[in-house]
Amino acid sequence: MRILLVEDDRPLGQAVLGYLKSKQFSVDWAENLQQAKGFAATVPYAAVLLDLNLPDGEGLHLLPLLHESAAHPSARPTVIVVTARDQVSDRIRGLDAGADDYLVKPYDPEELLARLRAIERRRGSQASSVLTCDAVTIDLGREVVRNGTVPVVLTPKEWALLRVLASRPGQIFTRERLQEALYQWDATSDSNTLEVFISRLRRKLGSALIETVRGTGYRLTAL
Template structure:
């Protein structure tokens, strides 16, 4: 698995680089946003370890470039924000901006390793799991969606819902189960929040793709 490490602290960056390489990961190291953008422009990464405080701007400014690269590669890397900022508001802002996970410094390298191995397992287990729903193709391994020939970009919250629905096409998922998928991003999520994100998915994927089962929940209709 290829990883992009974005870290401006040279001693920490070198330590993380050496550790991950000793665990057989392929790692590129960028010390600022400019270097990170150059790497993203030429290389596809399965995961990005992203510091927030960089010499030439905030790390979250890299996320639009990652999303643009996902369009070209038909794949989206998993972004783990790695930072000393430990406020809940910082975590929420990072996750809402498109990050997938959050790790607070200082951290145990074994914890980072466990998260990266979890990413590997998910990608490996779902390597061929492309679900065709009418003209929409959902690739769970690459976390990418195409409608016809056009790529569709989903937010992390939209992915959280679609991942559950696409895990068992045709099965009815209760509102409570789907709200659990949103709860990891926003502890205040309720039925109204769920309706909002179901509506967003329908606008992007097609109104007929997700069926409302009155009084119970929702299900994804697939071929």
């Protein structure tokens, strides 16, 4: 399950990031509102852990973008507000703004895990988002890819790239944005690494599936 962590407290953010990755979640970490908007505009998240007090604005300002960028209401991420504000009025305001849940700092990591597992179960019971292009079928919900009738095994880095590209078929993604997807797995990833993994995806899925847009980046052939 893909999660967006929006947290400006670096030690806390690093701790939560490490914990969630140890539980096999895929996590993007934004330290301010602008970074969070960049992630939310291009990646379909299942859940968002949203701090309210950010250096460049209030976290609740991210909610309209999360709702607008979802292809369908059922695809909207579940938003858990995670904040030190413990007043009932703050909780009501967050829920009225469109958040789904509220967790007050400091919290037990096991409580957060339980809430995320519940989200995962709910989403798993819904119909998966399945994309097809010629012989290739991409099931983003179950993380299953087939080329014809043959299952295709992808590495975590290959999946990280494909999820971004498949989130908006036909949309051009910059090299920088795709490198960010690799960066979460390897902090030394660079442009050469990106070329390697694009080449691997093409070998597994077909050379025509991923198009190079010169001087800009890549896009998945419109499905």
